[in-house]
Amino acid sequence: MRIFSYLKAVVIVHGKSEKHICEFIRRNLRLKIRIKSDKNGDKSIQINGLERYLNNEVFKSLKNFKKHFDDLEIDSKTKMIPEYFKIFIIMDTDDCNEDQKRSFINKEMFKQHWAYNYIVPIFNNPDLESVLKKSGINISKNKMKDYIKLFPLYPDYSKSDVIQVEELYQLLCNNSSTNMDDFLKFCLNE
Numbered sequence: 001m002r003i004f005s006y007l008k009a010v011v012i013v014h015g016k017s018e019k020h021i022c023e024f025i026r027r028n029l030r031l032k033i034r035i036k037s038d039k040n041g042d043k044s045i046q047i048n049g050l051e052r053y054l055n056n057e058v059f060k061s062l063k064n065f066k067k068h069f070d071d072l073e074i075d076s077k078t079k080m081i082p083e084y085f086k087i088f089i090i091m092d093t094d095d096c097n098e099d100q101k102r103s104f105i106n107k108e109m110f111k112q113h114w115a116y117n118y119i120v121p122i123f124n125n126p127d128l129e130s131v132l133k134k135s136g137i138n139i140s141k142n143k144m145k146d147y148i149k150l151f152p153l154y155p156d157y158s159k160s161d162v163i164q165v166e167e168l169y170q171l172l173c174n175n176s177s178t179n180m181d182d183f184l185k186f187c188l189n190e
Helices: 016-029 047-053 062-068 098-105 128-134 143-150 161-173 180-189
Strands: 009-013 033-036 086-092 119-124
Touching: 009 016, 016 033, 016 128, 016 161, 016 180, 047 086, 047 098, 086 180, 098 119, 119 128, 119 180, 161 180
Parallel strands: 009 033, 009 086, 086 119
Antiparallel strands: none
């Protein structure tokens, strides 16, 4: 007998680096999450462009969202998505002004969107590379080569898949320049 697994989260990422780390987490933990980016991460999504992105065909309404993600769990009585489901939005804060940054972090910019209750803003201040460096993970000028080496998409059999993600979680846990540990904690608890 096959047990159906529902989608747990959708992750909207700023760019290629964030997409790669999310792929690493998804594969290592074998999670049922979807990662959304602009042009496969080649074009970055900015905080000041999120409103436009969240009004695209996929995210503009609950009806469209349900149609696009057919593996969502839907409550038969309320026709709503369960509370455990999340839409994580992982963004750098170096490409917006202070008001936009504050509005993103405190979720104010999403208060008119149907998905407000599901959205979890994840910030990297000023950007992912500096957050990782502050946490003791060095990224050089050839960033993607480092990301591939540090966050391999295929399991490292010398360590448990979960241990690799737990180590990343521990490194980011005490870094006030990010709340990426909230995303990792959610993933580890799934």
